[in-house]
Amino acid sequence: MSAVADMERRLHEEADPHAGPDAPTETFGVVASDRPEAIPPSGDRRRPKAPKPADADADADAPARPAGRPTAAVPRPAPGELLAATGPDLLAGLGLIALAGVSWLAGQTALAVVVLLALGALALWRLASFDWVPADTMMRALTAGYGFAVLALIDADDANTPVRRVRRGGRYAVWYALPGDPMVHTAILMPSRGRISLTTSDNLVIPALGDGK
Numbered sequence: 674m675s676a677v678a679d680m681e682r683r684l685h686e687e688a689d690p691h692a693g694p695d696a697p698t699e700t701f702g703v704v705a706s707d708r709p710e711a712i713p714p715s716g717d718r719r720r721p722k723a724p725k726p727a728d729a730d731a732d733a734d735a736p737a738r739p740a741g742r743p744t745a746a747v748p749r750p751a752p753g754e755l756l757a758a759t760g761p762d763l764l765a766g767l768g769l770i771a772l773a774g775v776s777w778l779a780g781q782t783a784l785a786v787v788v789l790l791a792l793g794a795l796a797l798w799r800l801a802s803f804d805w806v807p808a809d810t811m812m813r814a815l816t817a818g819y820g821f822a823v824l825a826l827i828d829a830d831d832a833n834t835p836v837r838r839v840r841r842g843g844r845y846a847v848w849y850a851l852p853g854d855p856m857v858h859t860a861i862l863m864p865s866r867g868r869i870s871l872t873t874s875d876n877l878v879i880p881a882l883g884d885g886k
Contacts, residue, residue: 744881748810750807750810751809751810754807758837770789807837808838808839811839811864811869812826821851821858823848824848824850824857826839827845829845839862841865842864860872
């Protein structure tokens with residue numbers, strides 16, 4: 674025991690020569706540090722935001738640019754298109770004129786006058802109800818305004834009768850094909866005065882090419 678006490682006394686003298694035998698010794702659990710105590714920062718700690726690009730606000734304020742206008746213009750009918758649309762009516766009118774001429778030559782003047790009056794009334798009625806566009810003109814307008822090939826124009830109320838005239842306010846279906854696409858697409862045609870619009874079966878408007886003029 675004396676050897677152990679002598680060793681402890683020597684260790685204390687080497688650490689602190691003026692320390693007595695009862696002075697507390699430094700333990701390995703206590704590590705002296707010259708660093709000051711950490712002071713928690715005051716205020717909210719927020720991550721700095723990245724600056725916005727200069728043109729971000731300009732793009733946000735700019736109005737949305739549509740891919741195209743919702744309608745396309747209908748051009749004026751060509752003489753051949755008008756002739757194809759009114760062919761049966763013209764033939765009926767020529768038949769009535771021939772009947773009136775024959776009646777006049779046969780001495781049946783009253784019948785000839787009645788036929789001519791009926792022909793005039795029919796012509797005036799056709800002019801008063803002129804709210805249609807030849808089907809060939811409408812197909813040409815669809816090709817120019819939307820850029821696809823029109824395969825068929827079908828009347829929704831009478832699908833078995835070929836469409837010769839497209840009337841304003843009518844219901845028509847358009848079968849068309851896109852360039853490079855073998856699938857046949859269907860759209861709903863809504864004609865108005867001088868303009869046309871196309872919609873899909875999901876009630877989505879198909880935009881026209883360009884400015885729609």
